[in-house]
Amino acid sequence: MDSSSYRTRSSSPLSYRKSSSFSSTSSTSSFMSNKLTHQMSLSSASSYFNSGSEYGSRSMSDSVHYGSQGYNARTPVAYPSDEVIGEPLDTPSGDSISVTIRFRPLNEREFLRGDEIAWYADDDKIVRNEYNPATAYAFDKVFGPHATSQAVYEVAARPVVKAAMEGVNGTVFAYGVTSSGKTHTMHGDQNAPGIIPLAIKDVFSIIQDSPGREFLLRVSYIEIYNEVINDLLDPTGQNLRVREDAQGTYIEGIKEEVVLSPGHALSFIAAGEEHRHVGSNNFNLFSSRSHTIFTLMIESSARGDEYDGVVFSQLNLIDLAGSESSKTDTTGIRRKEGSFINKSLLTLGTVIGKLSEGKACHIPYRDSKLTRLLQSSLSGHGLVSLICTVTPASSNMEETHNTLKFASRAKRVEIYASRNKIIDEKSLIKKYQREISVLKEELDHLRKGMVVGVNHEELLSLRQQLEEGQVKMQSRLEEEEEAKAALMSRIQRLTKLILVSTKSTVPGGLSDLPSHQRSHSVGEEDKLDLRVGDALLIDDENQKNSPSLISALVTDPCYEFKHRRSFSRRNDEFTPSNRTFTESTQAGELISGSKLPAGRMTSDQMDLLVEQVKMLAGEIAFSSSTLKRLVDQSVNDPDGSKTQDLLVGIPRVTYFSLEKRTG
Numbered sequence: 165m166d167s168s169s170y171r172t173r174s175s176s177p178l179s180y181r182k183s184s185s186f187s188s189t190s191s192t193s194s195f196m197s198n199k200l201t202h203q204m205s206l207s208s209a210s211s212y213f214n215s216g217s218e219y220g221s222r223s224m225s226d227s228v229h230y231g232s233q234g235y236n237a238r239t240p241v242a243y244p245s246d247e248v249i250g251e252p253l254d255t256p257s258g259d260s261i262s263v264t265i266r267f268r269p270l271n272e273r274e275f276l277r278g279d280e281i282a283w284y285a286d287d288d289k290i291v292r293n294e295y296n297p298a299t300a301y302a303f304d305k306v307f308g309p310h311a312t313s314q315a316v317y318e319v320a321a322r323p324v325v326k327a328a329m330e331g332v333n334g335t336v337f338a339y340g341v342t343s344s345g346k347t348h349t350m351h352g353d354q355n356a357p358g359i360i361p362l363a364i365k366d367v368f369s370i371i372q373d374s375p376g377r378e379f380l381l382r383v384s385y386i387e388i389y390n391e392v393i394n395d396l397l398d399p400t401g402q403n404l405r406v407r408e409d410a411q412g413t414y415i416e417g418i419k420e421e422v423v424l425s426p427g428h429a430l431s432f433i434a435a436g437e438e439h440r441h442v443g444s445n446n447f448n449l450f451s452s453r454s455h456t457i458f459t460l461m462i463e464s465s466a467r468g469d470e471y472d473g474v475v476f477s478q479l480n481l482i483d484l485a486g487s488e489s490s491k492t493d494t495t496g497i498r499r500k501e502g503s504f505i506n507k508s509l510l511t512l513g514t515v516i517g518k519l520s521e522g523k524a525c526h527i528p529y530r531d532s533k534l535t536r537l538l539q540s541s542l543s544g545h546g547l548v549s550l551i552c553t554v555t556p557a558s559s560n561m562e563e564t565h566n567t568l569k570f571a572s573r574a575k576r577v578e579i580y581a582s583r584n585k586i587i588d589e590k591s592l593i594k595k596y597q598r599e600i601s602v603l604k605e606e607l608d609h610l611r612k613g614m615v616v617g618v619n620h621e622e623l624l625s626l627r628q629q630l631e632e633g634q635v636k637m638q639s640r641l642e643e644e645e646e647a648k649a650a651l652m653s654r655i656q657r658l659t660k661l662i663l664v665s666t667k668s669t670v671p672g673g674l675s676d677l678p679s680h681q682r683s684h685s686v687g688e689e690d691k692l693d694l695r696v697g698d699a700l701l702i703d704d705e706n707q708k709n710s711p712s713l714i715s716a717l718v719t720d721p722c723y724e725f726k727h728r729r730s731f732s733r734r735n736d737e738f739t740p741s742n743r744t745f746t747e748s749t750q751a752g753e754l755i756s757g758s759k760l761p762a763g764r765m766t767s768d769q770m771d772l773l774v775e776q777v778k779m780l781a782g783e784i785a786f787s788s789s790t791l792k793r794l795v796d797q798s799v800n801d802p803d804g805s806k807t808q809d810l811l812v813g814i815p816r817v818t819y820f821s822l823e824k825r826t827g
């Protein structure tokens with residue numbers, strides 16, 4: 165597995181798992197900035213969101229698709245009074261989900277069909293119905309149709325992102341009917357980046373601005389499509405299971421990627437988007453058919469000696485699929501998708517409704533994958549920011565009203581954001597820090613030429629062993645040198661012997677033995693014996709008048725000297741200058757070419773003589789047996805009629821010797 169890629173059991177978008185690895189501290193932890201502490205201590209979550217601008221009443225009158233009639237051209241439709249929910253304009257008590265409303269402009273379709281403005285932003289916190297001005301809702305922030313995503317980000321997401329970087333879990337999600345602007349708000353495009361890219365950019369600039377801390381970031385990206393969880397970072401990760409243990413819910417087998425830069429993180433989103441289910445309906449050409457959850461896992465710790473444990477948090481950025489009304493013209497697969505989307509959003513609404521009542525009752529989180537995964541967020545373990553996207557169009561007035569009611573209920577859900585802290589050593593950042601320090605040490609040791617992973621005592625002992633080893637090695641080397649020298653000397657002696665025995669000193673046809681045959685196995689010496697025989701053959705052919713060598717050797721106890729003489733005689737013919745040597749020194753002369761005084765035979769000369777004796781002894785044995793056979797046959801064949809035949813195959817040297825004797 166790639167070091168930057170993880171599939172861990174503990175991974176869980178939205179789970180905010182409180183494993184043994186984590187401890188929860190108060191939001192007033194000294195780690196948190198004064199600003200955040202102050203923000204969290206305020207009675208309403210809305211207080212920590214900045215106030216906006218440009219959101220005056222009827223700001224939508226600037227809409228490009230407002231139409232020639234103006235937004236007041238139509239008669240407002242009055243709502244029954246019991247449906248009008250007048251939210252108090254002052255903030256409710258206790259921390260709650262932050263709720264932001266974002267209007268989009270009328271789109272071309274709405275414009276062409278003559279839609280009017282049914283809802284509008286009446287200052288930056290109130291949404292009011294055009295046809296029934298008494299119907300109004302108050303939220304933390306309301307953005308008109310010209311608000312930029314950057315402005316929405318600053319208010320609805322930045323505080324959550326900042327808190328996440330300080331160890332507080334956070335969730336930002338976009339909710340609204342199809343084509344109301346959720347994806348536009350969360351993702352945006354190149355020209356107008358949405359919450360997710362802006363959050364990523366912000367995360368890295370926060371890191372840049374935090375010289376006292378170090379961070380480790382991972383991302384995961386999943387979709388819930390038709391109630392099935394798919395891993396958008398890994399196409400093979402389909403139908404992932406939601407698991408639950410004592411610490412909460414988690415997605416089993418989800419892939420997490422370590423990210424190193426904004427571009428790196430965005431590349432994972434872009435890759436994930438390739439796998440997301442998108443389809444068209446009569447409202448939206450690129451309608452999201454699934455809910456997506458992009459999760460950023462943040463680990464951080466103080467740098468250097470200031471280490472105070474690792475802080476962990478999760479930031480979940482959610483783009484929900486849009487609810488579809490009966491007006492949404494769908495068939496087949498789109499209808500099926502729509503029913504799954506609606507069911508899960510209905511469950512979300514029910515859960516929000518129950519939570520907003522604040523009563524201890526059963527909350528049906530398990531009724532959908534979405535609410536199951538959102539459980540931890542919705543039950544208060546972190547900051548939650550809900551961005552509801554709406555259209556002002558009169559044709560969708562009812563849907564927008566439903567969204568506003570949902571948003572209003574969500575506003576009443578209380579949250580208890582707190583900072584997480586890992587107190588053990590299991591965090592990934594700690595693991596990496598340890599690895600880095602080990603590698604640095606290793607590098608240091610390598611630079612100093614030391615052995616890695618050895619302590620001082622071990623090092624001393626190794627050094628001692630090395631010194632002892634060096635002494636032993638030295639003496640062994642010396643022994644080996646001696647043995648080598650002895651071998652060399654022996655090889656040289658043997659080489660000399662061989663050379664002498666063959667043709668090195670014999671010019672012309674007798675000196676043409678290939679040089680490689682001048683060295684030296686016993687076998688080669690055996691072959692050499694034959695060659696010596698050949699040499700003798702030639703010798704004898706050239707010296708027909710020579711006395712019988714064999715008979716002389718067989719009978720003469722001093723055959724050694726006679727043999728020597730035979731050699732010397734043979735060689736004397738070619739090296740006449742050496743003929744003055746005494747018998748005992750002639751061999752030596754042949755070997756070295758030097759003139760040694762009598763009685764001072766060298767070991768090489770002795771070796772040569774021994775070899776020659778062996779060689780001749782072999783010849784004698786062979787010739788003796790041949791002679792014996794001939795004698796026997798001559799007894800059986802006295803007239804010698806078969807003798808010539810029998811002589812065939814007898815070495816000629818023997819033959820001539822025999823011939824001489826018999827002749």
Ligand SMILES: Nc1ncnc2c1ncn2[C@@H]1O[C@H](COP(=O)(O)OP(=O)(O)OP(=O)(O)O)[C@@H](O)[C@H]1O
Pocket residue numbers: 267268269271309340341342343344345346347348349448450451452453484485486487553
């Ligand atoms: N605030 C806005 N300003 C300008 N254009 C917008 C705005 N909001 C949405 N749009 C445009 O409206 C169209 C539909 O928006 P979007 O796809 O974001 O809707 P959605 O809520 O995600 O829909 P669905 O639920 O079907 O996926 C897009 O073309 C988008 O560019």
